[in-house]
């Protein structure tokens with residue numbers, strides 16, 4: 146996906162900007178450098194530059210301060226300290242205040258930037274706010290004052306896709322000695338929306354609406370329910386698990402029992418599930434629980450944490466969501482009487498794609514569970530990206546402000562949504578990945594479905610077959626490639642097999658045609674390098690089961706004949722059953738398949754482990770990958786099956802870690818024993 150007007154950060158180069166109509170203080174001119182400049186090449190015609198903004202218009206100004214680079218460098222080490230089983234500090238997760246403290250900019254930087262603003266723009270220091278997360282200075286200024294502070298001009302930029310306007314400039318300057326302290330300033334190259342009513346009062350012509358039409362493919366597709374050959378006879382029947390996976394089948398596969406319905410559970414261990422644009426309905430949950438569990442009362446439902454106008458359930462059966470129903474029908478039977486928390490994100494307009502105007506994902510969710518993320522600067526991107534993420538208030542939907550830090554993250558969060566790496570700019574993904582790291586530091590475990598298109602992507606996303614370059618290069622999934630979360634691939638009980646035999650990857654290469662509706666996502670990131678905890682597992686895989694494809698290094702597929710990145714983060718980490726899952730959707734019983742199922746299953750079992758740890762006076766497990774890679778024996782190694790894509794058979798399962806089913810499926814008693822033995 147190409148971004149129009151993609152801002153680029155310039156190294157400190159040229160000095161004075163040419164066409165500055167309003168006067169500049171002459172004395173300091175030479176000490177200023179261009180801080181950011183708009184990349185005018187490659188626009189798609191969606192944005193057009195209009196009138197100059199009147200001098201008296203007041204705008205909210207944000208100066209993003211560079212986060213402690215030193216801290217971000219150390220952060221991976223800090224995460225390992227609290228997550229590696231051999232660390233004396235295992236489980237000693239950080240509080241949010243400790244995170245803010247560790248990542249804040251140096252106080253001299255804050256003082257110097259403050260002095261510059263107050264001296265140049267005549268804004269008294271007491272009118273400049275230093276944000277709670279320490280990352281921002283905020284103040285209101287007239288456009289005239291800001292133009293002279295930043296030696297620039299502000300214009301209206303009109304977005305044809307949404308009909309909205311932003312205040313932006315083409316480039317702006319800061320004093321040379323502050324370049325290393327200032328990350329980003331808005332309004333700047335990145336614009337801000339302004340209430341049209343404010344402008345109207347000041348007789349500035351508001352934008353008129355234009356046509357839409359910009360956008361890339363939205364990567365995620367909900368699982369589709371298909372008819373079941375027959376309904377399992379009853380909720381405890383295990384002889385038909387090769388036909389339909391019920392809660393009883395999962396209990397038999399992973400060796401766990403439900404908790405007694407009256408068990409005491411922690412009030413702080415609800416399991417979080419992310420949804421967007423897909424909604425559960427109570428009627429189907431009732432049918433499922435009544436037919437397949439004896440212990441879940443009719444009417445059991447998640448607690449809604451509504452994000453930016455996201456609402457659920459739907460009461461209209463024809464709008465029942467196959468993803469949401471699947472997630473709750475799988476996880477509630479595993480954790481009941483523990484509760485589920487539904488993070489339903491974004492109002493309908495944006496959840497359904499914003500009419501093609503958004504391609505971003507997860508940022509509004511992360512904002513809602515961590516307020517500091519709303520204004521976090523990294524990789525030249527501060528806060529949400531107004532061209533990729535929803536902007537609130539939404540003229541087409543939710544009228545409230547963007548929600549920042551309104552909910553506490555649950556100990557475990559399951560996400561069955563995603564895109565391909567190539568759909569989003571690398572800086573967008575890296576900034577988001579830092580946030581997953583910070584959540585891990587705070588003890589949050591995040592599980593993500595690894596994708597349902599094998600080594601490729603969804604057809605049309607990239608080449609016609611969903612692959613990169615000319616359709617031959619494998620396309621890794623996002624956010625999976627971030628090393629600080631746990632990716633879950635899918636396994637299956639092959640026809641005629643039982644729950645007492647090993648599972649296999651969903652695609653059986655020996656069976657033609659493949660009796661699977663999908664291919665489990667796996668491969669190697671083109672953006673993120675191999676994290677330390679995965680180094681040895683990947684080296685063993687390449688040494689003992691080298692895949693039969695040419696490869697390249699450092700994500701450079703364009704300049705090579707390789708099909709995958711040899712030194713990228715491997716996907717997935719683990720696996721769980723994901724095919725022929727019994728569900729009720731829209732009043733109908735049927736089967737669903739996808740890694741969408743695997744993630745909530747794995748996440749629910751980790752919620753059960755946290756339950757036991759909390760009972761024993763311990764904390765939640767947090768980021769589990771380092772512990773699992775050191776103790777692969779607590780997982781059932783999957784050695785059969787493949788993940789075809791891009792016209793190849795994909796990768797093959799093999800003993801040990803592989804890019805199809807990772808380390809394998811949960812053996813609950815072994816995992817529990819391991820995590821209970823850690824502090």
Ligand SMILES: *[C@@H]1O[C@H](CO)[C@@H](O)[C@H](O)[C@H]1NC(C)=O
Nearest residue numbers: 355356357358499500501541
């Ligand atoms: C989406 O954009 C298309 C093309 O501009 C337009 O015809 C349609 O009405 C828009 N739909 C909504 C819901 O805004």
Ligand SMILES: *[C@@H]1O[C@H](CO)[C@@H](O)[C@H](O)[C@H]1NC(C)=O
Nearest residue numbers: 378379380381382383384385
């Ligand atoms: C349900 O199936 C199990 C296993 O086949 C069987 O033992 C049990 O009797 C069945 N229960 C009912 C109520 O049919």
Ligand SMILES: *[C@@H]1O[C@H](CO)[C@@H](O)[C@H](O)[C@H]1NC(C)=O
Nearest residue numbers: 411412413414759762763764
């Ligand atoms: C658990 O939650 C309760 C109620 O929300 C709260 O009072 C308590 O401090 C929490 N305990 C821990 C260990 O976080």
Ligand SMILES: *[C@@H]1O[C@H](CO)[C@@H](O)[C@H](O)[C@H]1NC(C)=O
Nearest residue numbers: 376431432433435436733734
């Ligand atoms: C159980 O499933 C049957 C068959 O699909 C359905 O008709 C019935 O309504 C379900 N039972 C309940 C209590 O929902």
Ligand SMILES: *[C@@H]1O[C@H](CO)[C@@H](O)[C@H](O)[C@H]1NC(C)=O
Nearest residue numbers: 427428431432435442443444
């Ligand atoms: C479950 O609750 C719904 C109302 O939420 C009710 O209509 C339905 O009859 C109940 N089903 C059973 C089996 O009690």
Ligand SMILES: *[C@@H]1O[C@H](CO)[C@@H](O)[C@H](O)[C@H]1NC(C)=O
Nearest residue numbers: 459460461462463464465731
């Ligand atoms: C239910 O949803 C369907 C599909 O979106 C829609 O066509 C129908 O009008 C809705 N019914 C009601 C009563 O809202």
Ligand SMILES: *[C@@H]1O[C@H](CO)[C@@H](O)[C@H](O)[C@H]1NC(C)=O
Nearest residue numbers: 614671699700701702703704
């Ligand atoms: C490969 O080339 C395509 C098309 O020119 C470009 O969009 C993409 O960013 C390049 N990717 C890499 C990793 O160089």
Ligand SMILES: *[C@@H]1O[C@H](CO)[C@@H](O)[C@H](O)[C@H]1NC(C)=O
Nearest residue numbers: 614615616617618705706707
């Ligand atoms: C695609 O690229 C690969 C590697 O550069 C090359 O070997 C292959 O012939 C190309 N295929 C097509 C259909 O152009």
Ligand SMILES: *[C@@H]1O[C@H](CO)[C@@H](O)[C@H](O)[C@H]1NC(C)=O
Nearest residue numbers: 647648649653655656784785
């Ligand atoms: C792997 O698959 C082959 C072919 O379907 C089968 O013969 C073999 O028993 C399977 N092995 C395991 C461990 O499931």
